[in-house]
Amino acid sequence: MPMISTERDSMHFDVIIVGAGPAGLSAAIRLKQCAKETNREISVCVLEKGSEVGAHILSGAVFETRALDELIPDWQSREAPITLKANDDHFVYLTKKGHFQLPTPPTMKNHENYIISLANLCRWLGKQAEELGVEIYAGFPAQDVIIDNGRVVGVSTPDMGVDKHHQPLPQFQPGMNLYAKQILFAEGSRGSLTRKLTDIFDLRKNAQPQTYGLGLKEIWQVDSELYKAGSVWHTIGWPLENDTYGGSFIYHLEDNKIAIGFVIGLDYSNPWLDPFAEFQRFKTHPFIRQLLEKGERLNYGAKSLVEGGFQSIPQLTFPGGVLIGDCAGFLNVPKIKGSHTAMKSAMVAADAIFKAIIDDQAEAIEYTENLKKSWLWEELHAVRNIRPSFHWGLWPALLYSAIDQFLFKGKLPWTFKHRADHTTLKRAADSKRIEYPKPDGKLSFDRSSSLYLSGTFHEENQPCHLQLKDSDIPITYNLTEFEAPEQRYCPAGVYEIIQNPEGLGGARLQINAQNCLHCKTCDIKDPQQNIVWTTPEGGGGPRYSDM
Ligand SMILES: Cc1cc2nc3c(=O)[nH]c(=O)nc-3n(C[C@H](O)[C@H](O)[C@H](O)COP(=O)(O)OP(=O)(O)OC[C@H]3O[C@@H](n4cnc5c(N)ncnc54)[C@H](O)[C@@H]3O)c2cc1C
Numbered sequence: 001m002p003m004i005s006t007e008r009d010s011m012h013f014d015v016i017i018v019g020a021g022p023a024g025l026s027a028a029i030r031l032k033q034c035a036k037e038t039n040r041e042i043s044v045c046v047l048e049k050g051s052e053v054g055a056h057i058l059s060g061a062v063f064e065t066r067a068l069d070e071l072i073p074d075w076q077s078r079e080a081p082i083t084l085k086a087n088d089d090h091f092v093y094l095t096k097k098g099h100f101q102l103p104t105p106p107t108m109k110n111h112e113n114y115i116i117s118l119a120n121l122c123r124w125l126g127k128q129a130e131e132l133g134v135e136i137y138a139g140f141p142a143q144d145v146i147i148d149n150g151r152v153v154g155v156s157t158p159d160m161g162v163d164k165h166h167q168p169l170p171q172f173q174p175g176m177n178l179y180a181k182q183i184l185f186a187e188g189s190r191g192s193l194t195r196k197l198t199d200i201f202d203l204r205k206n207a208q209p210q211t212y213g214l215g216l217k218e219i220w221q222v223d224s225e226l227y228k229a230g231s232v233w234h235t236i237g238w239p240l241e242n243d244t245y246g247g248s249f250i251y252h253l254e255d256n257k258i259a260i261g262f263v264i265g266l267d268y269s270n271p272w273l274d275p276f277a278e279f280q281r282f283k284t285h286p287f288i289r290q291l292l293e294k295g296e297r298l299n300y301g302a303k304s305l306v307e308g309g310f311q312s313i314p315q316l317t318f319p320g321g322v323l324i325g326d327c328a329g330f331l332n333v334p335k336i337k338g339s340h341t342a343m344k345s346a347m348v349a350a351d352a353i354f355k356a357i358i359d360d361q362a363e364a365i366e367y368t369e370n371l372k373k374s375w376l377w378e379e380l381h382a383v384r385n386i387r388p389s390f391h392w393g394l395w396p397a398l399l400y401s402a403i404d405q406f407l408f409k410g411k412l413p414w415t416f417k418h419r420a421d422h423t424t425l426k427r428a429a430d431s432k433r434i435e436y437p438k439p440d441g442k443l444s445f446d447r448s449s450s451l452y453l454s455g456t457f458h459e460e461n462q463p464c465h466l467q468l469k470d471s472d473i474p475i476t477y478n479l480t481e482f483e484a485p486e487q488r489y490c491p492a493g494v495y496e497i498i499q500n501p502e503g504l505g506g507a508r509l510q511i512n513a514q515n516c517l518h519c520k521t522c523d524i525k526d527p528q529q530n531i532v533w534t535t536p537e538g539g540g541g542p543r544y545s546d547m
């Protein structure tokens with residue numbers, strides 16, 4: 001059982017896990033399994049910034065069950081929400097008006113995989129964890145790390161306000177310091193504490209820069225004649241230029257619903273590019289239009305995903321803690337799948353953490369050693385050159401990837417490098433301006449009506465969670481050089497350049513922080529790394545249901 005300290009504002013656990021995604025929850029379950037197998041007690045606390053488990057989870061999602069089979073082999077009889085098998089794969093190239101089918105790359109074949117809602121899988125994993133005695137506190141972000149003598153010893157939660165929809169437990173209030181022998185960081189893509197720890201412990205010193213994509217997703221109810229449960233489609237090509245990495249996914253869910261989404265690599269160079277507007281105009285392509293035009297849009301959301309792969313994996317352990325899942329960068333980009341790898345990394349880490357606690361070690365070094373022997377390492381190593389080959393443009397990359405995968409099975413001896421996403425923008429004056437069509441309100445929409453469907457909410461009267469290191473840079477650098485790209489890359493319209501009334505001089509950046517979808521794109525793409533995303537108070541942010 002956790003010890004409640006005499007000081008009202010602190011609690012002590014054996015293990016704290018930051019983030020209740022597939023990684024955090026799998027780690028929690030595995031730790032409790034280890035304790036059960038060895039007849040020991042271990043207190044495990046999971047902190048989740050979303051108002052409930054799943055509220056901040058957004059994924060495709062085609063799910064590979066490999067890690068879950070190892071973690072909970074009887075998941076089927078425990079009624080996991082994994083029921084719809086993927087039954088066909090299509091890989092399509094879109095021209096401006098037409099389309100043609102391409103051979104499906106081996107990494108995109110989904111035979112034996114399932115189409116799921118990852119948010120609902122997390123809700124189910126949360127239930128499994130709680131049945132084993134894990135304490136999950138949703139609506140409680142970990143805002144900062146507590147370091148003592150070079151070791152991470154705890155995390156703090158914000159001072160004020162769990163949101164009004166959320167009832168704090170009597171022993172667990174905002175503004176607490178939580179301490180543990182070991183802390184697993186499972187914050188997902190571009191974790192805010194992960195970023196801090198990376199600087200403190202220099203975790204990226206031997207790794208390539210992490211790179212990211214922005215994923216935008218909607219759920220639609222569609223006409224039954226065009227719908228086939230279990231069907232999986234991916235497109236490349238229009239509306240993106242060949243030098244921009246990205247494409248769409250369309251997964252046919254149950255009950256005439258489809259998940260339709262668009263991912264754009266955040267190493268794009270044209271500052272006029274607007275990922276949200278690209279997604280909206282993609283849906284107006286004749287091939288996509290016919291699927292949607294008798295349908296209705298139900299949900300909208302956006303989230304970044306890690307794309308660096310094998311060569312971007314940072315140092316994973318440090319005194320008092322480890323990184324697991326997407327915040328360590330385990331997503332397999334060519335597969336567009338990271339749930340199974342997030343879970344596997346969590347399970348390997350949990351075994352090492354359990355041993356470190358028993359042996360009273362400061363650092364769970366066996367985690368990295370064991371991960372290198374696991375299928376996850378092999379899987380990421382084999383596809384490591386596909387994403388960076390897209391620096392040459394779409395067609396050379398497809399050719400290289402075909403040779404690399406079909407002929408050499410990812411065993412060619414070299415490893416390509418990455419470039420950091422915030423370094424790639426060209427000046428606006430040197431780039432082709434992109435004119436986007438106005439939304440038609442049927443297939444394509446504006447940001448505000450989309451945001452409404454995400455359920456995003458933040459309590460008012462809290463400090464802005466989007467912090468500028470230098471408040472002049474948005475105008476003196478971003479606006480002058482790039483025409484304020486934050487106005488376009490933010491999928492929630494948080495950043496607006498406002499022209500001041502005459503006499504008050506120039507322009508200023510307005511930050512509508514209450515709209516934030518927690519996608520982290522601003523933290524990633526800002527050219528001077530001047531925007532720092534921090535956790536807002538309470539359970540603020542999107543309220544995704546089936547994403
Ligand atoms: C558009 C898109 C499509 C995708 N498609 C697929 C797919 O088809 N198949 C697949 O397998 N994978 C897919 N992925 C990838 C997959 O979703 C991720 O790899 C996976 O969710 C990673 O799990 P995680 O637990 O590491 O992180 P996440 O799922 O991101 O979970 C992190 C959790 O931590 C919480 N958190 C973060 N910071 C804090 C904090 N400081 N305090 C408290 N809580 C915090 C977050 O709110 C969140 O709930 C897709 C991703 C995207 C964005």
Ligand code: SF4
Nearest residue numbers: 490516517519520522
């Ligand atoms: S403010 Fe940043 S994190 Fe929030 S939605 Fe916009 S780009 Fe994403």
